[in-house]
Amino acid sequence: MHTPSRRTLLSVPLAAAGAGLLSAFAPARSQEAAFVDPSGPEVAAAERRRGSGPVRSFRFTAAESTLDLGGRTVRSWAYDETLPGPLVRVTAGDVLNLTLTNRLPADTTLHAHGVRLRCDMDGTPDVTQRAVRPGADFTYRFAVSHPGTYLLHSHVGLQPDRALYAPFVVDDPKEPLEYDHEWLVVLDDWVDGVRGSTPDQVLRQLHHGGSTAGPYRVLHDSHSRLLDGDGGHVAYPCYLVNGRLPDSPSVFRCRPGDRVRLRIVNAGSETAFRVALGGHTMTVTHTDGYPVQHEETDALLVGMAERYDVLVTAGDGVFPLVALPEGKQGQALAVLRTGNGRSLPSPRVRPDELEGRVVPARSLVPDESVALEDRQPDRELRLTLTGGMRKYDWAFDHRPHDPYRRHPVRAGERVRLTLINATDMWHPVHLHGHTFALNGDNAAGALKDTAVVLPHRKIVADFDADNPGLWMLHCHNQYHAESGMMTILGYLK
Numbered sequence: 001m002h003t004p005s006r007r008t009l010l011s012v013p014l015a016a017a018g019a020g021l022l023s024a025f026a027p028a029r030s031q032e033a034a035f036v037d038p039s040g041p042e043v044a045a046a047e048r049r050r051g052s053g054p055v056r057s058f059r060f061t062a063a064e065s066t067l068d069l070g071g072r073t074v075r076s077w078a079y080d081e082t083l084p085g086p087l088v089r090v091t092a093g094d095v096l097n098l099t100l101t102n103r104l105p106a107d108t109t110l111h112a113h114g115v116r117l118r119c120d121m122d123g124t125p126d127v128t129q130r131a132v133r134p135g136a137d138f139t140y141r142f143a144v145s146h147p148g149t150y151l152l153h154s155h156v157g158l159q160p161d162r163a164l165y166a167p168f169v170v171d172d173p174k175e176p177l178e179y180d181h182e183w184l185v186v187l188d189d190w191v192d193g194v195r196g197s198t199p200d201q202v203l204r205q206l207h208h209g210g211s212t213a214g215p216y217r218v219l220h221d222s223h224s225r226l227l228d229g230d231g232g233h234v235a236y237p238c239y240l241v242n243g244r245l246p247d248s249p250s251v252f253r254c255r256p257g258d259r260v261r262l263r264i265v266n267a268g269s270e271t272a273f274r275v276a277l278g279g280h281t282m283t284v285t286h287t288d289g290y291p292v293q294h295e296e297t298d299a300l301l302v303g304m305a306e307r308y309d310v311l312v313t314a315g316d317g318v319f320p321l322v323a324l325p326e327g328k329q330g331q332a333l334a335v336l337r338t339g340n341g342r343s344l345p346s347p348r349v350r351p352d353e354l355e356g357r358v359v360p361a362r363s364l365v366p367d368e369s370v371a372l373e374d375r376q377p378d379r380e381l382r383l384t385l386t387g388g389m390r391k392y393d394w395a396f397d398h399r400p401h402d403p404y405r406r407h408p409v410r411a412g413e414r415v416r417l418t419l420i421n422a423t424d425m426w427h428p429v430h431l432h433g434h435t436f437a438l439n440g441d442n443a444a445g446a447l448k449d450t451a452v453v454l455p456h457r458k459i460v461a462d463f464d465a466d467n468p469g470l471w472m473l474h475c476h477n478q479y480h481a482e483s484g485m486m487t488i489l490g491y492l493k
Ligand SMILES: [Cu+2]
Pocket: 394, 426, 427, 428, 475, 476, 477, 480, 481, 485
């Protein structure tokens, strides 16, 4: 197993650290000793407490591939030449052993989004591990202690906006829900390989404000009522459910009256989706892998990297599951079919449920089995989300990402995270290695690892510092993160 050395931590590419690296070097370096090492004894001790069940082995090969989106073929980077990547499924208590082979022309890593895992398996390049070089491999091995719906993806640059993602489901050995079928619904916004576009090219367009090589993909007039402002700034040519375009959708079959558990995952990089299943109401049972008190809804708003599990009772017929990209043109489609003979819905169908009730995450209430106990915070971290479209200078506290700046916490503390959005745009903010309780409309809010912060609003979230290491806190708009809206929480020794 690779152990990040001090040398690894110091060999951050200049581009990632920004021009301030050299001046910030000396003080940061001396401070390094104050924080827990990602593979230090505290991390090993936390891992032992998670137990050591049966080892479940998987293998991913990341490589350039030709992908069929259904009527359109693109060249991209993918795991095992499929989109989405292969489903990884284990049971809580298992040890996941996943070997990633890198056949890409670039460094890569694999991050298990939302999983409270050991820090040196978190897949954050130059923070928890040295990135995996082309031709090399790396084995991610960690105990998986909590059931739920998660997402695996590369954590290098804009690679998640290619096909380098895969759904990750952790079954509950004592599953309390009863249902007949499970339907995995993975949403994505897609640009890579369409008329020569790449995500990196799109980022350059966002930065320069002007045109570079390839089709111009910057969206200037976006509005989303649910997001109270711009929905996003990348005009994707395609939106996908389970890797398919609306003209050739994936079809889920079952019998009328069956209870179906949908696991909805937004694997997009710059798009929030409003999701509804025509002719059905949905019962929300989980968000970000953790159970909530059941709540009926017509539609859901799913930010990047958020997950929702819902139950539906299938009607008799053919029904469109539509994901509308908030503030953007187009849509994604999948189909639920319980009857024979009827043709597929139109690729442009808009079920009424999309305009119905949307239960926001902040009004969900955690299931008693997972609710945080009442406790006063020992520490508050207040961060302001800053930046804007004009300079495309997204950041925390006006400071671009610096891998040597850490917000200190101490093991055993109850930490209150206050995120103040001083920008004109919404941000889905994600904390690695932890699940936090939103302070919602009610006192105790749902447990989440990724939360939508609306423009000029704030969220307050509490978590227990129970997973030592260095953990990224960042916007899951990949273009914002890549432009600087990332920072690190560090456990003090
Ligand atoms: Cu953002």
